[in-house]
Amino acid sequence: MPRQTFEEVVLPHLDAAFNYARWLTRSDADAEDVVQDAYVRALRFFSSLRSDDARSWLLTIVRNTWYGRFSQARGANQTTIYDDMTHDRPDHGLDPEALVMQQQAIEKVQRAVQELPADFREVIVLRELEELSYREIAAVAGIPIGTVMSRLARARERLLAILEPSVARTGKRS
Amino acid sequence: MICLEARRLVDPFVDNELGPAASADLQAHLASCTTCRQLLADRDSLGRLVRHLPYYPASDQLRAKIVRISTRPRFNRRLLAWAAVLALAVSLGGSVEVARFARTRRVVETTASVADEVIGDHIRALRDAHLFDVRSSDQHTVKPWFLGKLDFSPPVEDLSSIGFPLLGGRLDHVAGQPVAALVYQRRLHPINMFIWPAGDPTAASDSRSIRGFQVRHWIRHGMSFWAVSDLNDAEFGEFVRALQR
Numbered sequence A: 001m002p003r004q005t006f007e008e009v010v011l012p013h014l015d016a017a018f019n020y021a022r023w024l025t026r027s028d029a030d031a032e033d034v035v036q037d038a039y040v041r042a043l044r045f046f047s048s049l050r051s052d053d054a055r056s057w058l059l060t061i062v063r064n065t066w067y068g069r070f071s072q073a074r075g076a077n078q079t080t081i082y083d084d085m086t087h088d089r090p091d092h093g094l095d096p097e098a099l100v101m102q103q104q105a106i107e108k109v110q111r112a113v114q115e116l117p118a119d120f121r122e123v124i125v126l127r128e129l130e131e132l133s134y135r136e137i138a139a140v141a142g143i144p145i146g147t148v149m150s151r152l153a154r155a156r157e158r159l160l161a162i163l164e165p166s167v168a169r170t171g172k173r174s
Numbered sequence B: 001m002i003c004l005e006a007r008r009l010v011d012p013f014v015d016n017e018l019g020p021a022a023s024a025d026l027q028a029h030l031a032s033c034t035t036c037r038q039l040l041a042d043r044d045s046l047g048r049l050v051r052h053l054p055y056y057p058a059s060d061q062l063r064a065k066i067v068r069i070s071t072r073p074r075f076n077r078r079l080l081a082w083a084a085v086l087a088l089a090v091s092l093g094g095s096v097e098v099a100r101f102a103r104t105r106r107v108v109e110t111t112a113s114v115a116d117e118v119i120g121d122h123i124r125a126l127r128d129a130h131l132f133d134v135r136s137s138d139q140h141t142v143k144p145w146f147l148g149k150l151d152f153s154p155p156v157e158d159l160s161s162i163g164f165p166l167l168g169g170r171l172d173h174v175a176g177q178p179v180a181a182l183v184y185q186r187r188l189h190p191i192n193m194f195i196w197p198a199g200d201p202t203a204a205s206d207s208r209s210i211r212g213f214q215v216r217h218w219i220r221h222g223m224s225f226w227a228v229s230d231l232n233d234a235e236f237g238e239f240v241r242a243l244q245r
Helices: A011-025 A028-044 A054-074 A096-115 A118-129 A134-141 A145-169 B003-014 B020-032 B034-050 B060-071 B077-093 B095-127 B139-145 B233-244
Strands: B166-174 B177-186 B189-197 B205-210 B213-220 B223-229
Touching: A011 A028, A011 A054, A011 A118, A011 B060, A028 A054, A028 B060, A028 B095, A054 A134, A054 B095, A096 A118, A096 A145, A096 B034, A118 A134, A118 A145, A118 B034, A134 A145, A145 B003, A145 B034, B003 B020, B003 B034, B020 B034, B077 B095, B095 B166, B095 B177, B095 B189, B095 B205, B095 B213, B095 B223, B139 B166, B166 B189, B177 B233, B189 B233, B213 B233, B223 B233
Parallel strands: none
Antiparallel strands: B166 B177, B177 B189, B189 B223, B205 B213, B213 B223
8 A cells, every 4th residue: 555644644634633622722822732732743653543534533633632731731611712703604695684693693602612511512513513423523532422422412402502592583493 | 203212313313323214213203293393403503503613724824833743754953963963873884773773763752652641541541530431350341342443352361360350441542543441450559551553663662650650561462562550660560570471
């Protein structure tokens, strides 16, 4: 098998690594530190990458790096400020009023996700933003598939409980 | 299907993780149950919102740093000094020496890095009180548990006869790869035994003490073994020798 280089295999997943780290740490600076550390580790262990799923492999390393560095010092349940909304991707097909309502709902959901415990937050991010399968999430988070399923369900129920009014406002309930 | 059952299937259904048969069952239930239909509608609404969450891409600055790490892994400033030494080695001993030198350096770094990681895993398992996914009284329940969870079969030994009962096993990760973790105990001191197919550029054996934790590493029958504990040197040595026999 022709061996691909680290650059070819792992570098393309930088955005995924940063997004995941950013959601875990809730800070740009911390996320950058975690990603840098993770890449140094990934490079060191590249020769032992056995699966062909480099993204999950890298995300696992990101998670372990974050866990080792931050979960103890900061507390995984800490809630922090969430800053700019500059990376939003609103639907442009909506009329202005609906757009504002959707924007408000998105901001609310962002706040709600930020405030979820890390265990719940990460399954939501891996599933909804990275679109990983349950199997891949299980590998990244180091938990059984059944746990992935129950955490997703509980995370969504918590979000819905918080969001109930805005979900209603978007006119999509019932 | 009853609502309780349907409720459990709604998430895998919206995530496309439900098989066709179960999906059909669920849909049949939804057709006749407004409560569960509402549940699904709520999930859909939430899904639409959540997928608009910010996706944070890496900044150009970070990307530049990572590209530097990725493409010139072995040439940072610190390594220039090593390069000078290598150049000397070339003139003295030729390329074989150089290759050996570079390899030795890498082995030293990797071994230290794995040692740090297994200690981190050990501490985390203790702190989260998540030492094992499968509880055991002997190796015959632990070994089969790993089947299908790992692409290798870790050797599982029962050492209760010499006072190191096997408590259980779990999956863990070292360097981003899934590994088998076996948990033994001596009195109140848990021992984590990490096992995976040898392949990392680590030393063939290693012994160190970091922050009060003992780490022993060896390679045997193509498997890499890393034992971690806060047990004293003598008893930990006894454990390691028993496994190496």
